[in-house]
Amino acid sequence: MELYEEEAEHLGPEFDTTRHACRAAIVKSPALHYLAHYSNGVFDFGVDALGEPPTAPDALPGGTRREELKRLGRHLTFQATALDRALQEARTGRLIRTVLHTEEGALFCDSVVPTEHVVGLVLDHAGAGPLFGHPAVDEADRAVAELATALRADLSLGSLNPGGWATFGAPRPLTGTEPGEPHVTVAVGAPASCADAVRAQDLHLVAHVAGGEVQTMADRFDDPALGPFFKQITVDARRRFYLGFARELGGLATRLNRAVRPVVGGLLVRAVLDVEMGAIYYYRLGPGEYVVGVTIDQSRVGEADDRMSALAARLTPFGP
Known part of the structure; x- marks a missing residue:
């Protein structure tokens, strides 16, 4: 695999360890086509396996896929900062991982510390079936999460478990869980399967939105097992x-679809806003229609995503 590396003029030896870690990550994970590092929204360096020739010295600025990816990475890191502020109201910690999954690829933006991000890309997403669990997308997602965790370790900081990958599939019995009906905030003739999908173990809230209005929203927030999260x-x-x-x-x-589609291709069909204490999921069902999921347990971010993927597949039998 031939790699192309690019670095900004301001880069100094203090970035050497980070550059080596990024290069090692893309070598280790063939699913990753592109990795870039940003500080305060400014591009530091990138490494890719896009297979495109180096940029010609006399090339017009912004005319290559690499230039488009650099701009998209800047846009995404700024969006992550804005979303981080908006999500503070929920008291679930800062935004640590963003996934934008289209019909043709996926983009990942993971935070090392609030001013430092790594952006990864997987292209040529193919195949039908549930969105969560696609081998190439999951492999790239894990690789970027592991890279962010390794870069935190270089700063003597612990793992934030982005994506819940470090605990995915691990048994975690809940105490105090009570059977019964979920709390329903809104119900306007929406699919009952949304309410059926929520449970105290992982997927704590589901909402169905159509035409700009929430048609139903159900949750398990009242379950005694979730008391410590409140x-x-x-x-x-x-x-x-x-x-x-x-x-x-x-x-x-x-808005994210407009930014991502020209570079990655396809419609945005899945998005994950992963915070320190859980995640918010977006799954597109059709024009103007989607389902939203929430978990407030970081150790169950993967399981909740899997459950949302299955729900979206049931509601869109012919694909999103």
Whole structure:
């Protein structure tokens, strides 16, 4: 595999360890086609296996895929910073990982520390079936998460478990879980399967949105097993936040789709906003229609994503 490396003029020897780690990550994971490092939204360096020739010295600026990816990476890191501020109201910690999954690839933006991000790309996504669990996308996702964790270790910082990959599939029995019906905030003739999908073990809230309005929203926030997750915010306050955010997520997805589609290709069909304490999921069902999921348990981010993927597949039998 032939790699192409590019670095900004400001780069100094203090980035050597980080550059070597990024290069090792893309060599280790054939699914990754591109990796770049950003500080305060500024491109530091990139390494890729895109198979494209080096940029000619007399080439017009911004005319290559690499230049497009650099701009997209800058845009995504700025978006992550803005989203991080917006999500603070839910009291689930800062945004540590963003996944933008299209019909033709996926883009990942993982935070090392609040001002430092790594951006990864997998292209040529192919094949039908559930979105979560696609081998190439999952491999690239894990690789970027492991890289961010390794770069944190270089700073003597512990893992934030981005993607929940470090605990994915590990047994974790819940104590105090009570059977019963989920709490339903809104129900306007939406699929009952949304309410059926929520459970205290992993997927704690699901909302179905169509035409800009939340058609149904159900959650398990009242379950006694989730009590420790509500020490800083009330159940009602968190419900109100997610009700509003679910409604706004369609507009955000549209804006992100406009930015990502020219570079990655295809419609945005899945997005993950992974915070320190859980994640928010977006799955497109059709024009103006999508489902939103929430987990507030970081150790179950992967399981909740898997459950959302299965729900979206049931609601769109012919694909999103």
